[in-house]
Amino acid sequence: MASALDNRTQSRSPSQSESDVNLSARRAEWSGRALDADTRALLARDSKAFLHQSVSTPCLNAIAKAEGIWIEDTQARRYMDFHGNNVHHIGYGHPRLKQAIAEQMDALPFAPRRFVSEPAVELAEKLGSITPGDLSKVLFATGGSDAVEIALKIARASTGRFKTISFWDAFHGAGFGASSVGGEQLFRGPAVGPLLAGAEHVAPFACYRCPYGYATGADGKPDLDICRLACANMVRYVLEREGDIAAVIAEPARATSYMPPPGFWASVRQACNDHGALLIFDEIPTGLGKTGAMFSCNHDGVVPDILVLGKSLGGGILPIAAAVCRPEFDIAGDYAFGHYTHEKNPVLARAALTTIEIVEDEGLVENAERVGAHALTRLNEMKTRHPLIGDVRGRGLLIGVELVLDRDSKEPADDAAEQIMYAALDRGLSFKTSMGNILTLTPPLVTTLEQMDQAIDILDACLQDLAAA
Numbered sequence: 001m002a003s004a005l006d007n008r009t010q011s012r013s014p015s016q017s018e019s020d021v022n023l024s025a026r027r028a029e030w031s032g033r034a035l036d037a038d039t040r041a042l043l044a045r046d047s048k049a050f051l052h053q054s055v056s057t058p059c060l061n062a063i064a065k066a067e068g069i070w071i072e073d074t075q076a077r078r079y080m081d082f083h084g085n086n087v088h089h090i091g092y093g094h095p096r097l098k099q100a101i102a103e104q105m106d107a108l109p110f111a112p113r114r115f116v117s118e119p120a121v122e123l124a125e126k127l128g129s130i131t132p133g134d135l136s137k138v139l140f141a142t143g144g145s146d147a148v149e150i151a152l153k154i155a156r157a158s159t160g161r162f163k164t165i166s167f168w169d170a171f172h173g174a175g176f177g178a179s180s181v182g183g184e185q186l187f188r189g190p191a192v193g194p195l196l197a198g199a200e201h202v203a204p205f206a207c208y209r210c211p212y213g214y215a216t217g218a219d220g221k222p223d224l225d226i227c228r229l230a231c232a233n234m235v236r237y238v239l240e241r242e243g244d245i246a247a248v249i250a251e252p253a254r255a256t257s258y259m260p261p262p263g264f265w266a267s268v269r270q271a272c273n274d275h276g277a278l279l280i281f282d283e284i285p286t287g288l289g290k291t292g293a294m295f296s297c298n299h300d301g302v303v304p305d306i307l308v309l310g311k312s313l314g315g316g317i318l319p320i321a322a323a324v325c326r327p328e329f330d331i332a333g334d335y336a337f338g339h340y341t342h343e344k345n346p347v348l349a350r351a352a353l354t355t356i357e358i359v360e361d362e363g364l365v366e367n368a369e370r371v372g373a374h375a376l377t378r379l380n381e382m383k384t385r386h387p388l389i390g391d392v393r394g395r396g397l398l399i400g401v402e403l404v405l406d407r408d409s410k411e412p413a414d415d416a417a418e419q420i421m422y423a424a425l426d427r428g429l430s431f432k433t434s435m436g437n438i439l440t441l442t443p444p445l446v447t448t449l450e451q452m453d454q455a456i457d458i459l460d461a462c463l464q465d466l467a468a469a
């Protein structure tokens with residue numbers, strides 16, 4: 001019987017939006033030459049034991065250690081981890097975090113629901129103090145997807161509406177609600193059937209490949225006098241036409257490292273205010289300093305109604321996520337938005353509190369800003385020498401290098417991007433590609449200038465080798 005998946009009509013693999021593809025010929029070629037018999041045996045057991053799914057199983061390689069910015073594979077080869085799923089802001093296995101978790105496990109390992117504990121309250125208060133504006137009321141979950149769904153429920157309850165506007169190509173998590181507002185075919189394709197009703201999508205800001213057809217200058221920047229923020233105007237247009245949207249939900253800086261054009265979020269914020277919709281920012285990868293500000297929305301001077309955090313909040317060791325909202329949305333005390341078993345787990349809360357303290361005490365937000373700016377300068381210089389680089393963009397340590405076959409046609413250089421990714425692995429640098437042709441660099445916030453230079457030297461050498469081949 002034909003599977004629903006056979007009906008897909010994509011010209012490019014749906015997997016490419018999220019990551020490099022785990023079934024490609026280049027993957028097979030790399031695995032064939034780079035992995036020893038023991039690693040292959042472990043990968044075969046993984047492949048037998050786990051359900052196969054795009055971008056995760058079959059796996060790329062097996063690792064045995066993770067420390068600081070490094071991961072080490074089972075063949076004792078070390079890689080600078082410039083992917084890290086954006087959990088590793090403070091570096092893997094931070095000693096202060098491990099000690100805090102161990103002490104908390106001794107002091108109080110769990111709190112059954114109905115009982116509060118000091119670390120959970122302290123964390124909620126801390127999040128209220130570091131998030132912008134008057135965001136202060138909190139719920140915790142163990143994953144970003146669940147925290148996104150809490151935010152969607154809060155928006156429904158407080159507006160009495162159910163529809164949302166979000167971006168095509170966005171990822172907000174794998175749950176049904178999160179995949180409904182997500183815009184990646186990989187998570188919402190025909191295999192899983194209908195998603196939430198009322199989840200409207202619009203084209204995202206993506207200046208280098210503007211969905212509305214406007215050109216950018218050679219520096220990749222839009223001419224706002226010409227495009228007049230068509231992307232933001234479309235959000236207003238749909239808000240107006242639908243008339244009953246509960247919330248606009250988006251990442252303030254997109255993880256495929258598209259940065260908002262100046263004024264975009266101020267314009268969308270105003271449109272939400274004008275039409276009674278909430279603005280939800282998904283800062284799951286970007287929160288806690290990734291972009292060189294504590295939250296990415298701080299760059300835009302825009303305060304959302306609900307801000308969602310996850311990933312790095314658990315310090316790269318434990319899973320914890322949070323939705324932080326304005327106090328006036330505390331309106332459904334007789335309903336449960338997120339009654340999760342581990343919602344006030346003291347060990348998870350301690351991990352998050354200590355992670356935030358480490359980010360603050362070690363000046364990691366400032367480091368992300370400084371090292372990220374240096375990386376952009378170097379990558380832009382490389383762009384003058386490597387015609388394959390079509391665009392360099394980023395904020396702090398959320399960086400994208402888009403490869404094209406031709407700078408005029410902007411035809412995506414998918415195969416070259418994959419070749420460079422595997423060549424970089426061979427030289428000790430790990431990162432993922434997005435949309436097929438974007439080298440996506442998201443190093444930890446503890447990355448030093450020297451380490452960044454080392455990583456960029458590797459990329460430079462890989463590009464040179466490819467050009468010479």
Ligand SMILES: Cc1ncc(COP(=O)(O)O)c(C=O)c1O
Nearest residue numbers: 143144145171172173284285310
């Ligand atoms: C922007 C964004 N939102 C939500 C999520 C989902 O988080 P989790 O995997 O913890 O459910 C992710 C994870 O990659 C993400 O990048």
